[in-house]
Amino acid sequence: MPAIDRPRLLQLPTKILGKRCVLRPYRSGDGAAVFSAVMEDVEELMQWMSWPKNHKGADDSENYVRDMAGKWQTREALVMGIFSLDEKTLYGGTGFHGFDWSVPSLEIGWYLRKSARGQGIATEAVSLCCTLAFDHMKVNRVWGSCDALNEKSAKLFERVGFARExxxxxxxxxxxxxxxxxxxxxxxxxxxxxxxxxxx
Ligand SMILES: CC(C)(COP(=O)(O)OP(=O)(O)OC[C@H]1O[C@@H](n2cnc3c(N)ncnc32)[C@H](O)[C@@H]1OP(=O)(O)O)[C@@H](O)C(=O)NCCC(=O)NCCS
Incomplete structure (x- = not known):
């Protein structure tokens, strides 16, 4: 796999369709949905991640989605919402937020709102991210980390086929x-x- 010299020129899909969910980059107007998803179980999310503390109101979430929409263009972050097939419900978010384009290697992350867990949605969303990374972007490596006590995330990595390194x-x-x-x-x-x- 060659290095990706100019990641901003990569042609990326605007939507990735699965059997249970659709992934797409955030856009203006998604903030209210993100805020509602985060508020559903903010304590659980805060156990493993720091960013939910920045979402104190819907405006904070709107600021976040616009930031992510901009960073999608500059390839500083490739974060997508995980939506229901009709795109009316936001289940969570996933995508890439750490890059070594010379390898190329991408760091993956995720969360699901409480009501979307336990149905295989994250498994499908992370598999779709791997399809994007390996089949579409032709990267060499996708990696991620989780707290050693975060059993749900460790199981998710293993269900999708990641090796614990x-x-x-x-x-x-x-x-x-x-x-x-x-x-x-x-x-x-x-x-x-x-x-x-x-x-x-
Ligand atoms: C990590 C997280 C996304 C995992 O969510 P999840 O619901 O366990 O994962 P999935 O959506 O893939 O669902 C898998 C579960 O649904 C079940 N399931 C039902 N139908 C399924 C299907 N068709 N395919 C796969 N799993 C299915 C699985 O058995 C599994 O249940 P189990 O954990 O009791 O064995 C979620 O716990 C979360 O958002 N945590 C907080 C945020 C977080 O920790 N982020 C990462 C920080 S490093």
């Missing part, structure tokens, strides 16, 4: 001030191809 002990302080362990998971293009071949 590291258990980093006492490597960071979380936003509550506790020193925490992290798991690092990765998937290579060749892993993704092997999975696709095995399921055909």
């Amino acid at each position: 590291a258990h980093l002990r006492g490597e960071r302080r979380d936003h509550h001030g506790a020193v925490r362990d992290s798991f690092v998971y990765g998937m290579l293009a060749r892993d993704w191809s092997a999975r696709a071949g095995a399921s055909n």
Whole structure:
């Protein structure tokens, strides 16, 4: 896989359709839906991520989606909303927020609103992200990390086919001030191809 020299010139889809959900970049007007999704279970989200604390009102969420819409264009973040098939309900968000275009390697992240969990929606959304990364963008590696106690995220990585590459002990302080362990998971293009071949 060659390096991606000018990521802003990559042609990216405006919508990715799955069987249970649709992914698309955020746009102006999505803020109210993001705020409602975050508020559904902000305590659970705050256990694992710091950004929900920035969403104190719908305007904060609108500011966030406009920021993400801009960063989609500049490739500083490739974050998408996870929507129902009719696009009327926002289930959560996923996408890429860390990049080494020379590899190319992308860091993935996600959340689901409480009412959307337990149905395989995140599994499908993350698989669609892998399709975007490996089949469309032709990257070498997708990786991510989660708190070692974040069982739902660890299971999600493993369900999609990521390999646990590291258990980093006492490597960071979380936003509550506790020193925490992290798991690092990765998937290579060749892993993704092997999975696709095995399921055909
Ligand atoms: C991480 C998170 C997205 C996982 O959500 P999830 O609902 O467990 O994941 P999925 O949508 O893929 O659903 C999988 C669950 O649905 C079940 N399921 C039902 N139908 C399914 C299907 N067709 N395919 C796959 N799973 C299915 C699975 O058995 C699984 O249940 P289990 O965990 O009890 O085994 C969610 O817990 C979350 O938003 N957490 C807070 C945010 C967070 O931690 N972000 C990451 C920070 S690093």
